[in-house]
Amino acid sequence: MKNVLVVYYTQSGQLLDIAKNITNELETSEDINLSFYKIKLKKNFPFPWPNEEFYDAFPESYLQVPRELTDLDNPLLKKKYDLVILSYQIWFLTPSIPFNSFLKSEAIKPLIENTPVITIIGSRNMWVMAHEKVKKLLYANKADLVGNIVLADRHPNHISVITIYVWMYSGVKKRLWGIFPKPGISDKDIEDAKNFSNPILESVNKSSYKDLQDKLLSIGAINIKPFLLVTDKRAQIIFGKWANYIDKKTKNNPEKRKRLLNYFSFYLTFAIWVIAPIVFIVYLLTYPFTMGNRKKEKDYYSHTKLK
Ligand SMILES: Cc1cc2nc3c(=O)[nH]c(=O)nc-3n(C[C@H](O)[C@H](O)[C@H](O)COP(=O)(O)O)c2cc1C
Known part of the structure; x- marks a missing residue:
């Protein structure tokens, strides 16, 4: 059994x-x-x-x-x-x-x-x-x-x-x-x-x-x-900055935390509707030059090994 x-x-x-x-x-x-x-x-x-x-x-x-x-x-x-x-x-x-x-x-x-x-x-x-x-x-x-x-x-x-x-x-x-x-x-x-x-x-x-x-x-x-992967990687850096900043600056200050999270929600909306389409255009322009790398990344992220 x-x-x-x-x-x-x-x-x-x-x-x-x-x-x-x-x-x-x-x-x-x-x-x-x-x-x-x-x-x-x-x-x-x-x-x-x-x-x-x-x-x-x-x-x-x-x-x-x-x-x-x-x-x-x-x-x-x-x-x-x-x-x-x-x-x-x-x-x-x-x-x-x-x-x-x-x-x-x-x-x-x-x-x-x-x-x-x-x-x-x-x-x-x-x-x-x-x-x-x-x-x-x-x-x-x-x-x-x-x-x-x-x-x-x-x-x-x-x-x-x-x-x-x-x-x-x-x-x-x-x-x-x-x-x-x-x-x-x-x-x-x-x-x-x-x-x-x-x-x-x-x-x-x-x-x-x-x-x-x-x-x-x-x-x-x-x-x-591939485009979602590019976005994911960029967003990790920006999310890290926001999360660390909010965490550090708002300890024992719930009002400030609320305010900063509100800014974050506006930022996120802006990033999704304004920044992401610009990144997409850049992605399309560089598309032919990134083929080899894209293939390698696809293979790595589809498997279970850790770099
Ligand atoms: C607070 C929150 C944040 C989320 N962020 C993401 C995300 O970054 N990427 C993603 O693909 N899905 C995200 N989702 C969707 C979840 O991964 C999931 O598909 C959805 O919440 C349904 O899951 P459930 O089985 O718990 O109901 C998010 C959901 C919640 C509630």
């Missing part, structure tokens, strides 16, 4: 739907004992999000400051597994606070040390650099990272920015005015995530994960969009 654990946190339920579909064939296999563990925060985040609280999560998200968790003495975390599947979402270009808190908790090391780990990401579309941060923590804890599957909103960036805000602030995943597409990851992609479960099942049964990521890639586990 093989034991597999899926760790997750989700606000809307989207990530759990994805994780369940990806482990569909493990669930029905008689040789596998599949368990799910939900990350629980002592003080949870609201969903739907009030506007202020949404931006209030920014500095600690970006700076990867953990929050206190509960249920860390759950017996599910005390066992050794043949495979651990860690599913997470991205908040502000960084692993979400609940997932990051789990990655930095005392529970993680014994769970993943010398154990095959697969990561599942359910994001809007900007996840690559956040995953590098996760990889660093996984490698630091001696995990054997053998796979990564990413589901994202496939609509153009500016459309998904609008629809995700509406979803996060209303809590309802539905089409805005009947004109915009449904927010988040499409129902079809969530359903098709079942296709990933067979290669994972085969690997678990054989206790061999050598070619797993290549098999997953051949059926569409990862789709890297």
Whole structure:
């Protein structure tokens, strides 16, 4: 009998739907004992999000400051597994606070040390650099990272920015005015995530994960969009400056924090609607000269190694 654990946190339920579909064939296999563990925060985040609280999560998200968790003495975390599947979402270009808190908790090391780990990401579309941060923590804890599957909103960036805000602030995943597409990851992609479960099942049964990521890639586990990667990298630098500044300047000064976060929200809107299109034009102009590098980056970020 093989034991597999899926760790997750989700606000809307989207990530759990994805994780369940990806482990569909493990669930029905008689040789596998599949368990799910939900990350629980002592003080949870609201969903739907009030506007202020949404931006209030920014500095600690970006700076990867953990929050206190509960249920860390759950017996599910005390066992050794043949495979651990860690599913997470991205908040502000960084692993979400609940997932990051789990990655930095005392529970993680014994769970993943010398154990095959697969990561599942359910994001809007900007996840690559956040995953590098996760990889660093996984490698630091001696995990054997053998796979990564990413589901994202496939609509153009500016459309998904609008629809995700509406979803996060209303809590309802539905089409805005009947004109915009449904927010988040499409129902079809969530359903098709079942296709990933067979290669994972085969690997678990054989206790061999050598070619797993290549098999997953051949059926569409990862789709890297070079322009989003360029944006992600630039935004990391700017987010870092904002997050550090807000954190340093507003300790014990909630009014000032509120004001600076307000400026940050305006800046973000400006960056999305004004700076990003300019960066896109520069990106197009330099496109022919960056082909070799783009190919290399695509290959690196599609695999599980850490630079
Ligand atoms: C505070 C916050 C910040 C987010 N920032 C990003 C981001 O930087 N990149 C991204 O691709 N998605 C981002 N998302 C979307 C999430 O990754 C995720 O897809 C969505 O919240 C649904 O996840 P759920 O399963 O927890 O409901 C953000 C969501 C929230 C709530």
